[in-house]
Amino acid sequence: MDEHIIEALGKSKIVIKDGKIVNIGEPKIDYCPLFHKHRNIEKLTKDKIKENIEFRIKDFGMCTAEREIRMKDFLTFGISEITSSLIEENIIDCAVMVCEGCGTVILDNPEIVQGVGGRVSGLIKTSPIPEIIEKIGIENVADPKNTTINQVEGVKLAINRGFKNIVVTFAGCDGLNEIQKLKDSNPDVNIYIFGVHTTGLSKKDASELISNCEIITACASKYVWEICEENNVYKVGESVPIYAITPKGAEFLKLRLDKIGGVKPKKDNPRIPEPLI
Structure with missing residues (x-):
């Protein structure tokens, strides 16, 4: 089962x-x-x-087992859309993400990035579904036997596979120190952290994740909203913003904006998640 x-x-x-x-x-x-x-x-x-x-x-x-893994753009501006655009434009080589039935995976096809990340978020635990693993490719699954969610191991696998420009999604702080060590020991590799599924983060964890990210989605996180707004961080979106924490993050957001034709006019008093937690 x-x-x-x-x-x-x-x-x-x-x-x-x-x-x-x-x-x-x-x-x-x-x-x-x-x-x-x-x-x-x-x-x-x-x-x-x-x-x-x-x-x-x-x-x-x-x-x-019937999981469809490919999809065109869904949201105008989401983490998976940004990531798939970066792969399409050869800015990054792959993304370390999470997929049900597989756990941590390495994806280098923009439609699969969108099909995996744009359809399911907030995966906490999963178990093997051989048919999905086959569609993703067993060589792209960090732990096909146990389907663990371990982004550090995913990045290690990506590096061992020869990828040089890697996006990795993080939903918390576990493993951030290990990612920094990988950056230090692999100076020819660029590792970009994208913060996801931030709702409910403590102030400490929100601050730590923000400090390590290129970009982060606000979701319904009280503290991501608070910290980023207080520091006037560059953002795209009003109702559920995505914030660029670094200059490279801002480049990534602007690339996606260029692809979809720029920023839409701001709404008056846009409704945001309720409540922020």
Whole structure:
């Protein structure tokens, strides 16, 4: 029996076994602008979450052997869209990300980056699904036997594979020191950290992740919003901003902006996630 645990739709803890939802926790936020815009969900409830997860399982096979792994751009401006654009433009060679049924993976195809990262976020734990591993390529899975989520091991594998410009997504602070050691011991390799799934981070963890990132998504993180806004960090987006922490991060955001035709006019009083936590 395979089991997959994700935090989604207001950071509700969702458990899926053999393609069926077996548990849905209470969401920690009530409103997400992205789900309102794209799925017309005005209030996050357990019923709405169940409906959305069942839709994903049916639509593209989330957490099942039928998982579709390729997709064109979904959001105008998200972490997976930025990453896929960087690969398309040969700015980076690969991305170390996370996929259900695989754990940590190395991706160098922009459509697979988008299909994996744009469809499922907040993966906490997963178990092997051989069919997904085969689609991704067993050589691209850091731990195909146990499907662990370990971004440091993913970066090590990418370096050993000869990649020189690597994006790695981080949802917390575990492993950041090890990534710095990899940077120090591999001066010919560029490793760019993208902060994701930040809702609920403590102030200490938010500060540490921000200090190590090129870019970071605000999600519904009280402290990512607070720290970045207080420091007037360059950002794209109003309802759920993505912040560029470094000059290289700003380059990445601007490249994506150029690809989609620039910034849309700002909305008056844009609605943001409620509450920030």
